Amino acid sequence: MYEHFAETMLGVCYRYTKSIKDAEDILQEGFVKVFFNLKQYRNQGELGAWIRRIMVTTALNFLKRNRNYRDQMYFPPEHLHPVINEDASTILQAKELAELIRQLPPGYQTIFNLHAIEGYSHVEIGELLGITDGTSRSQYARARSLLISWIQNYPVDKKKENYGSK
């Protein structure tokens, strides 16, 4: 099970952190929880989705616990670039996109991950992070705009390179 899910789950953890070491710590803690609570998984839904939820929860707890992340979770106002191309993500590979997501401020990064990728609603995010759903919406909008602007400003030669590799 570890071998099957470890790489995917590390990808999940990686998006919530700023370093691979932190991501591996979350992965480790998450898998310990998975093994201890495996009896609670009663073949309801996909096993991967269940493990993924555990990883996300573990990552959020890690962020709350870790001062380096916790202190940057206050969602500072950012100057946002105008959005031109909404489909900008398609020109980047997963790795580059993940790197850009990781460069978002921790607050934006977390909300973007939870809403855009994990599919949590803003109400759920508000409950998870202890903020209002309105705050979650506004922070997500800012994160999204910021990310799109970064994608648009991504070096052209790298974009071409990415297309070529696809």
Added chain:
Amino acid sequence: MAANEFEKNVRREMDEFKLHPSEEVWVKVEERIRESRRKRRVLFFILFSSIGLLVGGYVIYNFSGNETKSQVQNKLPETNRSNDETKIDNSKNKEHNKETIAIKPNIPGENSAQANATPLAPFQKQGSRSHNKDIHAAFVPKRNAASPKEGLATLSKNQQEQTDDVANDTTKRESASIPSSNQQAIIGNNQDETIKADHKNLTRSDTAVANLKPLKKTETIQVVNKKKVNNVSNKIIWGINFSAGSSVITESAFSFKGAYPAADRQSNSPGSAVGGGPATGGGGSGASYYYPQSQNTPAFAFKAGVTARKNISKRSSLSGGLGYSFLADKIRVGTTQAYALSFAASGYYYGSPQQTHTDHFHFVELPLSYYWRVTNNTDHFLSLNAGISPSYLFATNALVYDTLMGGVYYHNKDLVTKAHFNFISGISYQFKNKKNLAFIIGPQFSFDVTKAFRTDLDRRKYFLYTGIGANMFFEKKKQ
């Protein structure tokens, strides 16, 4: 819609995003799981030990005193117990009559006039110790006294013994009335706190002595001190024992989980097999094959032997013996290679695990256990036992793991530790049948604290055995 497209694209890209974790992650996960289980076991052990101690303490505190009282009450004659005047009144006199006994016989006037003739030293002693001003005692001489004098002498002894017996007792007892013809009473009834016997009355006729016999049976009060009563048989009781269960060689203490091969991953070369199979190192010429040590699983085991048991107190006993112990565990090994290695004359096992090999270990052992009876009933009861058991391995077919050639198994008895030391414990239920055969049945646990293999390459370390044990002791019939 464009907004949704962005999220979809991002989600699709991120679903494909994977990173390969370092090998340390799994090792740490494994360590954390093992550590948590160990902590859980320790917590359970502490919890159950605490509960056991509390229950044991409660049982001892509450029932050991009642047992003594019930013994006293049982020894009192029925006539005395049925008589209202002879009721034992502990509650009233406990505090005031510590270290005293007041036994009030109903003595007719003609005897009471002569009652102070013969002082009895033991009772003077007893009386002088007492602060009670109202001491009356009535005792009868020994049943087989041949003459009045002997009877008197015996009486004194009897009284001395009984006085000693009751010295620590705090109960006040009043005896039943004794007929005047059988009067052998000693009356202590004055301010000097002395007790005197009616010597004349004793010597009046031999028939008086003869008449004492029924008295002894029916009217003598025997105050039994707990410390004096010792019904514990000091004889050695012999028996046989048999126990069957399962054993395994564990990597960590008190765990039935065998040595796990995952830790071997650390020593894997890149691209080599993980989990036991051969693999090519990326298709290049530098391919490496690695076969980690098999996880070992429990196998059937049993123990048998002769046992000698000796009671050392009312509740505890020591048991020792000589036994044979057969332990085993199972491992998965590769195919047999016919040609021998330099250190393994009988060939070796190599390759991906294809067959199950059962390691057999034959021990002779000398178990020594301490049994402690938890419950009060002496005919059928629960007991806890703990002890040690040195043992010696005299035969084995065990395979030893070596990292040579990526991982092989081979026979080498020199690498198997011969002398072992075990801790044993268990819970048992003992009962007797009509033929005075005592049976002890219950779960038994044995943990070897000696490393099973001398080589550090083999991670299997300690033998662990659990099983259901049955002992049968041949007790002699009580006369």
